[in-house]
Amino acid sequence: MTEATAAAAVAEPVSTTDPMVARAIDLVWREAELLDRADYVRWNELFTGDGLYVVPIDPDTDDFENTLNMVYDDARMRELRVGRMTEGYAIAAVDAARTVRTVSRFVPDSVSGTEVVLRSAQVLIAYKRRRHDIWAADLTHRVRLSADGPAGDRIARKVVRLVDSEDAVPAAGFLL
Amino acid sequence: MNQYSDDTAPADLVAGDHVAGRLYTDPDIFEREMTAIFESTWVWVAHESELATPGSFKSTHVGRQPVIVTRDRKNNLHTMLNRCRHRGASVCEKPQGRANGFTCPYHAWSYGLDGTLRGIPYPDGYEGVVEKRELSLRKLRTESYGGMVFATLDEDVEPLADFLGDAKLWIDRFMKQGGGYPIKVLGKHQFRFKGNWKIQLENTTDGYHFPIVHRSWMASVDAETADMMSFMTDPEAITHDLGHGHSVMQMVPGHADLDVDDGSEPLQGRFDELAAELAKSFSDAEVRRLLRAMHGTGFNLNLFPNVAMSSAFFRVLRPVAVDETVIEHIAIGPDGPSELDPLNRERLRIHEHFQGPFGFGTPDDAEGWDRVQRGARAEPAMPILVNRGSAREKTSAEGWPTSHVTDETGMRAAYNQWKRMMRDD
Numbered sequence: 001m002t003e004a005t006a007a008a009a010v011a012e013p014v015s016t017t018d019p020m021v022a023r024a025i026d027l028v029w030r031e032a033e034l035l036d037r038a039d040y041v042r043w044n045e046l047f048t049g050d051g052l053y054v055v056p057i058d059p060d061t062d063d064f065e066n067t068l069n070m071v072y073d074d075a076r077m078r079e080l081r082v083g084r085m086t087e088g089y090a091i092a093a094v095d096a097a098r099t100v101r102t103v104s105r106f107v108p109d110s111v112s113g114t115e116v117v118l119r120s121a122q123v124l125i126a127y128k129r130r131r132h133d134i135w136a137a138d139l140t141h142r143v144r145l146s147a148d149g150p151a152g153d154r155i156a157r158k159v160v161r162l163v164d165s166e167d168a169v170p171a172a173g174f175l176l
Numbered sequence: 177m178n179q180y181s182d183d184t185a186p187a188d189l190v191a192g193d194h195v196a197g198r199l200y201t202d203p204d205i206f207e208r209e210m211t212a213i214f215e216s217t218w219v220w221v222a223h224e225s226e227l228a229t230p231g232s233f234k235s236t237h238v239g240r241q242p243v244i245v246t247r248d249r250k251n252n253l254h255t256m257l258n259r260c261r262h263r264g265a266s267v268c269e270k271p272q273g274r275a276n277g278f279t280c281p282y283h284a285w286s287y288g289l290d291g292t293l294r295g296i297p298y299p300d301g302y303e304g305v306v307e308k309r310e311l312s313l314r315k316l317r318t319e320s321y322g323g324m325v326f327a328t329l330d331e332d333v334e335p336l337a338d339f340l341g342d343a344k345l346w347i348d349r350f351m352k353q354g355g356g357y358p359i360k361v362l363g364k365h366q367f368r369f370k371g372n373w374k375i376q377l378e379n380t381t382d383g384y385h386f387p388i389v390h391r392s393w394m395a396s397v398d399a400e401t402a403d404m405m406s407f408m409t410d411p412e413a414i415t416h417d418l419g420h421g422h423s424v425m426q427m428v429p430g431h432a433d434l435d436v437d438d439g440s441e442p443l444q445g446r447f448d449e450l451a452a453e454l455a456k457s458f459s460d461a462e463v464r465r466l467l468r469a470m471h472g473t474g475f476n477l478n479l480f481p482n483v484a485m486s487s488a489f490f491r492v493l494r495p496v497a498v499d500e501t502v503i504e505h506i507a508i509g510p511d512g513p514s515e516l517d518p519l520n521r522e523r524l525r526i527h528e529h530f531q532g533p534f535g536f537g538t539p540d541d542a543e544g545w546d547r548v549q550r551g552a553r554a555e556p557a558m559p560i561l562v563n564r565g566s567a568r569e570k571t572s573a574e575g576w577p578t579s580h581v582t583d584e585t586g587m588r589a590a591y592n593q594w595k596r597m598m599r600d601d
Contacts, residue, residue, distance in 0.1 A: 003587040011548045022402060023393055055534060057363065057364075057365070059361075065521060066517065066520075066521060066524075067363060067524070068363025068364065068365070068507050068524050068527065068528065069524075069528055069530070070365065070532050070533055071528070071534045072524075072525070072528055077529075080536070081282070081536075083395070083396065084392045084393075084395075084396055084536055087392070087395065089391040089392040089395060090391075090392035090536075090539070090540055091389065091540050091543045091544065092539035092540045092542065092543040093392070093539075095543060129550075130547075131370075132550065166271060166366075168366035168367050168502045168503070168504075169366070169367040169533050170367060170368060170369070170533065170534045170538055170542070171367045171369065171532075171534075171538050171539040171541075171542035171543075172534055173539055173543065174531050175534075176534075
């Protein structure tokens with residue numbers, strides 16, 4: 001018996017077909033499509049009022065507050081960011097790359113009746129001016145499930161860990 | 177208008193208030209810049225806080241050459257080529273850290289923090305062949321001023337203090353944003369753009385672009401911060417040519433010397449909560465001094481060729497290719513007791529708001545630069561204009577050519593230095 005299977009015998013892994021997990025995956029996919037369509041107003045509505053959206057630099061830290069991040073957005077900053085992406089003043093957003101992202105390799109981290117923490121992989125291709133950039137990242141979503149059904153499910157925390165977060169990446173006119 | 181022929185000498189492509197577009201697009205000019213500029217003058221490599229203790233190191237570049245900067249056990253700073261003397265492998269691939277020395281992964285030649293070759297495995301094959309003391313890592317001259325560490329591949333270049341010249345005064349002033357404490361690096365953003373390094377060099381002394389390119393950022397900040405950066409029609413906001421290619425652009429002249437405070441300026445309302453928190457540990461005067469410096473100093477000091485001390489951060493450029501440049505935006509804050517942590521957290525948030533690949537400022541800058549690189553390919557012999565304000569440029573009491581902050585005095589300063597360094601003679 002390998003170590004991995006021994007561990008599995010102790011803690012039964014949660015299946016992605018678990019109804020709560022399936023709801024979280026549906027939300028993550030809806031979110032991904034809204035971002036690819038640059039529908040930032042509806043994207044922001046997917047977050048809880050206390051929700052955090054983080055793109056860290058340091059791959060090892062969870063103390064985002066005390067470290068420099070690429071993005072560290074609470075509701076106020078997200079609102080400002082959506083304004084920036086949509087108001088038409090930001091030349092990077094006006095002429096943004098078109099993106100297509102695939103989110104997969106879902107692994108449920110924890111599941112309760114009210115919350116799912118879900119890890120996944122995101123591969124995003126951004127096309128602009130005859131150039132395709134690859135943005136690969138590990139995602140973690142903390143999804144708060146609504147008692148009223150899937151339409152009320154919200155993202156309480158999204159962390160995007162780029163594989164090259166400590167290297168130089170292009171300046172972006174879109175969101176991860 | 178086509179003033180430059182294909183065989184115009186590089187130095188003649190710069191004529192005071194205009195330069196040839198070819199300066200951004202010609203690979204031969206880029207190659208010459210790497211030797212005539214980046215391997216011939218002082219290039220910024222680190223802030224001393226990044227090498228705070230003996231045994232700390234940082235990997236970076238001087239021009240295109242990879243280097244390691246270290247602090248040895250005797251507290252001396254060293255800069256060395258990151259290249260084993262045996263077969264050329266890099267001896268360090270970590271961006272920063274602590275070490276006792278560096279061991280090449282290929283044949284395990286090991287070097288001390290000062291670059292001295294310490295050990296060669298199975299040394300019998302080298303008996304009568306090599307002298308270990310002649311095979312230290314190649315060292316670069318390393319000098320620092322005000323915590324800013326520079327290195328050069330040219331052993332005979334003037335002392336750093338002479339090269340910085342009048343910029344030293346502004347380095348001293350810049351560091352006052354520590355509010356009585358030394359400055360430390362808090363973190364850094366890195367991004368790359370498909371454009372020539374000089375487009376970025378110009379940008380830090382380009383007041384003219386600010387309300388246009390950064391309209392989105394201006395719209396997202398509080399009214400007091402937006403007002404602070406409304407320097408377009410302020411006659412007091414001026415740029416000085418400091419010599420040697422260096423210049424300083426004063427956007428907020430009242431914050432040029434943060435020690436000068438008549439007490440009349442109200443602190444920004446956005447910092448009320450932070451002020452209350454700091455007041456538990458610091459006197460009213462200390463809190464005021466720290467909070468007046470939250471946005472840094474009121475100027476951008478542009479040091480030729482690769483570093484700017486820009487308001488509240490360092491901007492470092494690294495040329496990669498004629499049409500590719502990597503930029504670092506290094507966040508800084510006061511290095512003091514843990515009671516300053518709330519203040520440094522706020523400084524991190526301010527930095528994130530503007531800087532970095534997802535900031536509210538940087539991506540718009542990068543888009544502008546990308547467009548310059550693309551447009552300059554259209555007839556690269558046509559001039560790029562850096563003549564704004566040349567007719568209203570005066571000499572200040574200090575002897576510095578001076579014009580309005582939106583004028584291109586700082587760019588002319590940089591290109592004059594470029595011209596001097598790119599001459600054949």
